[in-house]
Amino acid sequence: MDSKSVECLLESSGGAHFSGFHLDDIEPRNKENGQSTTSTTGHFHKQPFVIGVAGGAASGKTTVCDMIIEQLHDQRVVLVNQTSFYHSLSEEELMHVHEYNFDHPDAFDTEQLLSCLDDLKNWKSVDVQNYDFKTHRSISPARKVNPSDVIILEGILVFHDPRIRESMNMKIFVDSDADVCLARRIQRDTVEMGRDIKTIIDQYSKFVKPAFDDFILPTKKYADVIIPRGGDNHVAIDLIVQHIRTKLGQHDLCKIYPNFSVIHSTFQIRGMHTLIRDTHTTTHDFIFYADRLIRLVVEHGLGHLPFKEKQVITPTGSVYTGVDFCKRLCGVSVIRSGESMENALRACCKGIKIGKILIHREGDNGQQLIYHNLPSDIAERHVLLLDPILGTGNSAVQAISLLMSKGVQEANIIFLNLISAPQGVHVVCKKFPRLTIVTSEIESGLNEEFRVIPGMGEFGDRYFGTDAC
Numbered sequence: 496m497d498s499k500s501v502e503c504l505l506e507s508s509g510g511a512h513f514s515g516f517h518l519d520d521i522e523p524r525n526k527e528n529g530q531s532t533t534s535t536t537g538h539f540h541k542q543p544f545v546i547g548v549a550g551g552a553a554s555g556k557t558t559v560c561d562m563i564i565e566q567l568h569d570q571r572v573v574l575v576n577q578t579s580f581y582h583s584l585s586e587e588e589l590m591h592v593h594e595y596n597f598d599h600p601d602a603f604d605t606e607q608l609l610s611c612l613d614d615l616k617n618w619k620s621v622d623v624q625n626y627d628f629k630t631h632r633s634i635s636p637a638r639k640v641n642p643s644d645v646i647i648l649e650g651i652l653v654f655h656d657p658r659i660r661e662s663m664n665m666k667i668f669v670d671s672d673a674d675v676c677l678a679r680r681i682q683r684d685t686v687e688m689g690r691d692i693k694t695i696i697d698q699y700s701k702f703v704k705p706a707f708d709d710f711i712l713p714t715k716k717y718a719d720v721i722i723p724r725g726g727d728n729h730v731a732i733d734l735i736v737q738h739i740r741t742k743l744g745q746h747d748l749c750k751i752y753p754n755f756s757v758i759h760s761t762f763q764i765r766g767m768h769t770l771i772r773d774t775h776t777t778t779h780d781f782i783f784y785a786d787r788l789i790r791l792v793v794e795h796g797l798g799h800l801p802f803k804e805k806q807v808i809t810p811t812g813s814v815y816t817g818v819d820f821c822k823r824l825c826g827v828s829v830i831r832s833g834e835s836m837e838n839a840l841r842a843c844c845k846g847i848k849i850g851k852i853l854i855h856r857e858g859d860n861g862q863q864l865i866y867h868n869l870p871s872d873i874a875e876r877h878v879l880l881l882d883p884i885l886g887t888g889n890s891a892v893q894a895i896s897l898l899m900s901k902g903v904q905e906a907n908i909i910f911l912n913l914i915s916a917p918q919g920v921h922v923v924c925k926k927f928p929r930l931t932i933v934t935s936e937i938e939s940g941l942n943e944e945f946r947v948i949p950g951m952g953e954f955g956d957r958y959f960g961t962d963a964c
């Protein structure tokens with residue numbers, strides 16, 4: 496530490512951690528992408544990526560969508576089904592249900608579907624009806640659908656109305672053999688809907704097949720991608736997922752910067768993120784799930800350390816060829832929120848030395864004071880820099896510059912955080928191309944106040960329970 500102890504400084508800074516920022520190179524994400532924006536919540540958002548999936552009944556549309564969503568499990572994806580927009584049948588129509596054409600465009604409330612899509616595109620939540628194929632009516636409760644980076648709209652006639660079609664960024668047509676569709680439909684309608692075969696065949700020849708020829712097949716020409724054999728076509732689905740990832744631009748960061756690493760996402764990890772991002776989560780739960788995620792990031796980060804081969808003899812007398820841990824390590828936490836990551840590092844690396852850096856913005860002129868308390872031999876060590884949130888990248892740049900001024904090699908720094916805003920990744924990776932960043936999720940961007948969106952609020956306050964003070 497230069498002059499005062501870190502504890503004194505913490506007291507004098509009133510516990511707040513100011514991560515001062517400069518406006519150079521940083522713009523809210525929507526501007527960066529040049530896309531139109533909506534600011535219903537006062538925040539900037541980029542437009543969601545809308546995918547339409549059309550095709551005949553029982554062609555495998557839902558199956559294809561489920562496979563895409565499964566592969567995009569690390570993204571925020573919502574599925575909206577056109578069947579939710581079927582008009583409920585009146586008593587009169589129910590009495591003559593066998594005369595009702597469920598495959599005609601008029602069977603759907605297209606205006607309602609358009610308004611829903613419009614809300615989602617404007618980053619507003621919507622209530623979508625659940626449709627019951629047995630009673631031919633909407634049933635309560637409605638499903639609340641939250642806006643998302645990717646919206647998939649699926650249904651036999653989603654390419655029919657030009658207004659819906661034009662709102663799509665990508666159009667997929669699932670093209671399965673008519674016999675296969677009929678066989679699947681018979682199976683589905685008998686098993687799931689309790690219908691008899693005669694009714695199914697009558698409906699098929701009277702309405703389903705003619706509507707396919709008159710309304711559905713003519714929309715195939717609007718598709719950007721046609722998937723023969725539906726869900727059996729794994730190659731097509733893989734290519735579509737890759738394309739969506741490229742369009743989202745998020746995983747491009749890993750391609751642009753080979754030293755930027757995002758831990759492999761699973762539904763467990765998404766679940767932990769859901770909890771710690773939820774504003775209603777208690778401090779107790781926040782700490783529990785943040786700790787779980789931090790541990791994963793730390794373990795992943797340690798995997799980037801160099802190693803030496805080491806052979807040991809097992810209790811069976813065999814030789815096991817393994818590796819030896821890197822010994823000359825230290826952690827450096829950015830006060831205060833980075834201190835939340837120290838326990839996980841100590842739990843993984845017995846007896847590890849941990850230094851501290853405090854970045855304090857002085858006044859409004861963006862000038863920063865940096866205080867530190869670092870191991871004297873830090874220049875000979877690999878450093879794990881700890882700060883849960885990478886936002887603008889300015890604090891990180893300050894901290895890394897300080898470490899390098901103390902003789903730490905750029906390539907010997909591993910920066911561990913829970914969430915990274917793309918802007919911060921660009922700033923840090925461009926300035927320090929030899930350093931490694933490890934994170935657990937990439938954020939949408941920064942809002943006009945340079946806060947990370949969707950983010951998780953003031954991490955230090957939530958973790959140390961000072962948010963209610």
Ligand SMILES: Nc1ncnc2c1ncn2[C@@H]1O[C@H](COP(=O)(O)OP(=O)(O)O)[C@@H](O)[C@H]1O
Nearest residue numbers: 551552553554555556557558559679683726727
């Ligand atoms: N590739 C496939 N192999 C076997 N069964 C499938 C396949 N794709 C879909 N199915 C089954 O066929 C039925 C219709 O599929 P679904 O994806 O719901 O079609 P759609 O949404 O186009 O009506 C479902 O019961 C589903 O399980």
Ligand SMILES: Nc1ccn([C@@H]2O[C@H](COP(=O)(O)O)[C@@H](O)[C@H]2O)c(=O)n1
Nearest residue numbers: 551552553578597598628631650651703
């Ligand atoms: N009450 C209803 C409503 C619709 N259908 C049939 O469903 C098909 C569309 O659903 P997909 O999942 O296959 O896209 C369509 O062919 C309608 O005939 C129905 O049978 N009963």
Ligand SMILES: [Mg+2]
Nearest residue numbers: 556557558649
């Ligand atoms: Mg379906």
